[in-house]
Amino acid sequence: MQQTPVPAGSDALAPAIPAIPAPATPGTKTSQRPRMQLASHPEMGHWRLSLFGLTLGLVTGIDFSSTLMMGVASQHIQGGVGAAPEDYLYAISAYAATAVLMNMVLDQLARRITYKRFTMVSLLVFIAGSLICAEFASPAGLITGKAVQGLGAGGLFAASRILVQLVSTPAERAPLMLRFGGGSFSMLAITPWLTSIFLDDIGWRAVFLFQAGIALPVLLLVALTYPTRAPRDPHPPVSTLDWPAAIAAALGALVFLHTLQEMRYTRFFSSLEMPLAALCGVALFAFSGWRLYRHPDPWIDFSRLAGRQYLYGLGFYTLYYLLSSGWSFLLPTLTQTGLGLTFRTTCMLLSTSGTVSAIGAILITLGMALVFRKRRVIAIGFVVYACAAMLLSAQLMPGAPDYALVPVVLLEGLTPVLLMVQVASMTYLEVPVEDFSHAYQFKNVCKQIASAMGTGLASVFMQDGLAQHRTHLAEHITRFNPALQMPDALSAAGLAKLSQEVDRQATLLAGMDLLHGFAALCVAGAVFVLVQRSFR
Known part of the structure; x- marks a missing residue:
């Protein structure tokens, strides 16, 4: 797309400058609401x-x-393809690694073939990856399919957001962002609910068949609605692509992210293998950065992204994705394993949260000009996240009904609006327009790493809590326990039932501990937002 001149420091979510209507002449009617243009x-x-x-x-x-459904439906997918936990982790890591690669080369490809063609090709690749996952019921098929999916979907978020910046001026941007937020959060609202319906009838393949099916009408909308007048940019912002640096970054992401994901099952320092693998990933990242530093025309120039406002925003982005990925791991685990709720019920809770986010995104975009002191709004968002965690911990008891979790997901649904949207409205204020594309690309690279780290850390703490509470509970089970005085209590079925109950109680107790730490981290984030003065 041809780039429209935009004043430096503008941001897509900043309040739109209202256009001054032309004076009305006799015999003409003035419109109360200016048309989008x-x-x-x-x-x-x-x-x-x-x-x-x-x-x-x-x-x-x-x-x-x-990404969401891979976490929610993990048990169904693993059982369907016969994947060991390590194989499933490789599938998730493959998606993240190829997504990192696409975010790094996105601007190079999109400027050469236009953003419309890039988006259409990416959706076709994503559909192909979804069909591979659904067709080949094997661990190798799942890993291959997720890698292809990452190549297709990994750059879609950044490409859409950059395209908004390229085709619009600040005064024109608010209506586009209103519909952008409604569309993205609406997808999160309907996807879990519809997937749960199809999964009951089709099985685990429904997760990927639905993803392919819903991408087809989106592809058609791209073909019909994206602007076509702008020719291919004959002068891309970067003259050459340093493929050794790109490949090293992708391999580093694969090794490093898989090491983080493997923390679900293995202690980091239990052997030398995991620390060495993490160091190898960091070394590959360092090699990629060294190549970029020496390159005369790098595709990500880190020296141009050193603004304090951008770095603080990047830090808050990373913290948010760290928290949200941990929450995405905890909620399905606690509802299905701890409380015994069904997959469909869990998906309904997630859809409720997504619906709140969609409504909130629309309302906050409409009233963005009225939102002042945004640091306080971000601090309120952290407090709301802490309240959701504490409320969920209070509901973690055997026999808790599903409707008791509705207030939890209502609160959690507000956090993207109070945190992510507000951070987005402040992060890019000092970033020149010519640097916006790779600034957003680098932000999405950090998103992938933070998401993997959040999931891995949540899993590690959950595993530790499970081991401690299971041991503590088992120590209090003796032959004098009333449950063991029942007929057939010592039979294989009775002991298996007792073991399941111990695991369930340990899951709930470990979840409570983890949620308390989650809330404390949110409160610390709120305090830091209020006391610092660099992010305004």
Whole structure:
């Protein structure tokens, strides 16, 4: 796409500058609400622009929902393909690694073939990866399919967000972002619910067949609504792509992220293998950075991303994705394993949270000009996240009904609006327009790493808590326990039932401990937001 001149320091979520209406002449009627329009694409009418903004959000939601469902439906997928935990981790790591690669080369590819063609090709690759996962019921098929999915979906979020910046001025951006937020969060709202319905009828393949099926109409919308007038950019911002640096970064992401994911099952310092693997991943990242530093025209120039505002925003982004990935691991684990809720019930809770996020994103975008002192809003978001964690911990008791968790997901659904949207509205204020694309690419690289780290850390602490509480509970089970005085209590079935109950109680207790630590981290984040003065 051709880049429209935009003042430096502008941000997509900043309050839109209202256009001054022309004075009315006698015999003419003035419109109360100005129609959507883009100076760079005057051929696009109001309804096409509305669908364009919605499609940008739906494209972003493809990546979000794919990652979400891999966590929620992990037990069904593992059982369906016969994957060991290590194989499943390789599938998740393969997706993250190829997603990191695509985020690094996104601007190079999209500027050469236009963002519309890049998005369409990416969706086709994502559909192919989804079909591979569904067709080949084997660990190798799952790993291959997820790697292909990552190549397709890994750059969709950044591509959509960068395209908004390229085609619009700050005054034109608010209506696009309104539809962008509604589309992306709506995808998160409907995907878990529809997947749970299809999974009951089709089985684990429904997770991937639904992803392929929902990407097809999104692909059609891209073909119909994306602007087509702009020619291919004859002068891409970077002259050459340093493939050794790109490949080293992708391999480093694969090794490092898989090491983080493997922390679910293995202590980091239990052997030399995991620390050495992590060091190998860091070394590959360092080699990639060294190549970029020496390159005369690097595709990510870190020296141009050293602004304090951007770095603070990147830190808050990383903290948010760290927390949200940990929450995405905890909620399904505690509801299904701890409370014994069904997969469909868990998906309904997730859809409720997504619905709250979608409504909140629309409302906050409409009222963005009224939101002042955004640091306080971010601090409130951390406090709300802490309240959701504490409320969930209070509901972790045997026999807790599913409706008791509704207030929890309602609170959690507010956090993307109070945290991520507000951070996004402040992070790029000092980033020049010509640097926005690779600034957003680098942010998404950090997102992938933070998400893997959050899942790994949550799993490690859960494993430790499970071991401690299981041991403590087992120590209090003696032959004088009333449960063992029942007929057939010492039979194989009775002992198996007792063991399951011990595991369930240990899961609930470990979850409570972890949620308390989660809440403490959120409170610490809120305090840090309020006391620092660099992120305004």
